[in-house]
Amino acid sequence: xxxxxxCKILKKEIPAKIISEDELSLSFExxxxxxxxxxxxxxxxxxxxxxxxPEEEKSLLGHLMIxxxxxxxxxxxxxxxxxxxxxxGKDAGQAVFHIxxxxxxxxxxxxxPG
Ligand code: AMP
Ligand code: ZN
Numbered sequence: 001x002x003x004x005x006x007c008k009i010l011k012k013e014i015p016a017k018i019i020s021e022d023e024l025s026l027s028f029e030x031x032x033x034x035x036x037x038x039x040x041x042x043x044x045x046x047x048x049x050x051x052x053x054p055e056e057e058k059s060l061l062g063h064l065m066i067x068x069x070x071x072x073x074x075x076x077x078x079x080x081x082x083x084x085x086x087x088x089g090k091d092a093g094q095a096v097f098h099i100x101x102x103x104x105x106x107x108x109x110x111x112x113p114g
Contacts, residue, residue, distance in 0.1 A: 006042050006098035019071060024063050027071055027103075036106025037075050037082070041067050048097040050088045068103045077105040085113075 009016045009028060016028035019039050030038040041064050047053040053061065065084070072082045082105030087094040 004046065004098045005096055006040075006100065007046055010042075010044055020067070022067070024060060025067050027067060030102070034102075035104040035109070037072075037077060037103065039068075039071055039075075039103040041071070041101040041103060042098060047099045049094060049099055050086060053099060064101050068101055071103055072105060075105065080105065082106075083109055 003011065003013070005014070008014045010026055016031075019027040019029065021027070023044075025041055025043055027039055027041045030040050043057075043060055043064060045057075045060070047057070068084055072078065082103060085102040085104065086099070087102070
């Protein structure tokens with residue numbers, strides 16, 4: 001079966017600007033940044049979205065959040081704040097079906113999101 005685009009990044013088959021890597025996750029810059037800091041945090045295991053990740057993987061989901069917090073701190077976003085986004089399914093505009101957390105920061109953001 002054809003690998004998804006983020007699995008290809010994991011296998012280094014396509015390039016990405018890697019920010020950090022550990023045994024469970026990879027973090028890299030979004031190719032089309034929506035803020036001065038826009039980083040994607042993904043699990044190394046492929047799951048399409050939050051909808052199909054099993055409950056037993058709740059610690060993996062926590063790991064992604066803690067990773068995002070770590071990177072936000074490294075990027076100096078603690079004082080100004082930042083936003084984590086997990087687009088899930090069609091109405092949310094999910095485009096890549098390998099679960100990923102967006103870390104956005106470095107500018108003020110509006111609410112509600114579009
Ligand atoms: P989503 O709409 O939540 O599925 O977001 C997918 C994100 O992946 C978008 O922000 C894209 O800009 C980003 N993206 C797609 N292809 C790549 C790639 N090859 N490298 C880095 N980011 C990518
Ligand atoms: Zn994948």
